[in-house]
Amino acid sequence: MNALPSPGFIAGSTVSPSQFVNISSAGDWTVIPATAGSAIIGVSQDYMAQAPGTFGADITVAANTGQGVAVFGAGQIAMVNSGAAITRGQFIKSDANGNAIPLTTNNPVVPQFVGGVAMESALAAGNLIRIWVQLGQISQ
Numbered sequence: 001m002n003a004l005p006s007p008g009f010i011a012g013s014t015v016s017p018s019q020f021v022n023i024s025s026a027g028d029w030t031v032i033p034a035t036a037g038s039a040i041i042g043v044s045q046d047y048m049a050q051a052p053g054t055f056g057a058d059i060t061v062a063a064n065t066g067q068g069v070a071v072f073g074a075g076q077i078a079m080v081n082s083g084a085a086i087t088r089g090q091f092i093k094s095d096a097n098g099n100a101i102p103l104t105t106n107n108p109v110v111p112q113f114v115g116g117v118a119m120e121s122a123l124a125a126g127n128l129i130r131i132w133v134q135l136g137q138i139s140q
Contacts, residue, residue, distance in 0.1 A: 009071050011063035018046045018079045018128060019062070019098035020115050021071060031071060033098035040094055040115040040135060043078035045070035046128075074135045080115075082122035082129055090118050091138060092131060100131065103138065111137040 012024035012032040020034035021044050034040050049067060050057040063069035072078035083099030086092060091103040091114050100122070103112055116131035 009069050011065055011067050011069045013065050014061055015044045015063045015069050016060055016081070016098065017044060017048055017062040018081050019044045020080065020094040020100065021069075021098065031069060034094035034115070035098070036094060036096045037113065038094060039113050042071040042073045042076075042135070043080050043115070043131070043133060044098075045072075046079040072133055074133055076133050077119065077130055078116075078133050079128050080131050082127045083125050084122075085124055086118045086122040086127075086129065088118050088121045091134075092116055092118055099125070100129070108139040111139045114138050 009029050009031045012026045012030040020040045021031040022034045022038045022041055024030040024032040044062045048059050049061050049063050080100045083095035083101045086102050092100040093103050093112055095101045114136055116133045118131055120129040122129045
């Protein structure tokens with residue numbers, strides 16, 4: 001059984017559902033969408049900030065600036081948006097928009113930040129897949 005995400009984070013900017021996030025320098029416990037090459041700390045909640053059908057509801061927003069956002073951390077299973085095709089079992093990292101892309105660079109000198117291991121394949125960008133959140137740096 002998967003544990004619930006940690007609810008104690010604040011969005012430092014607009015965060016989308018199922019997006020890699022990293023720590024913001026703007027404040028304690030503040031997260032922002034991860035970018036290419038950034039140190040990932042987890043995956044944002046997989047649901048939108050407001051209930052569907054309510055005024056102002058937006059399916060692309062998990063939290064607006066200053067709102068609370070839940071984050072799945074190391075060892076948890078999370079849903080993440082793919083930014084490219086991914087094969088299950090691949091280590092994945094963030095693209096420029098916080099989406100999952102495969103770790104493919106073969107450069108042992110420049111370690112890359114890893115966000116997890118794909119538990120499912122994504123046929124193309126825009127697919128939602130389950131990952132096992134595993135954080136750190138890897139050289140391939």
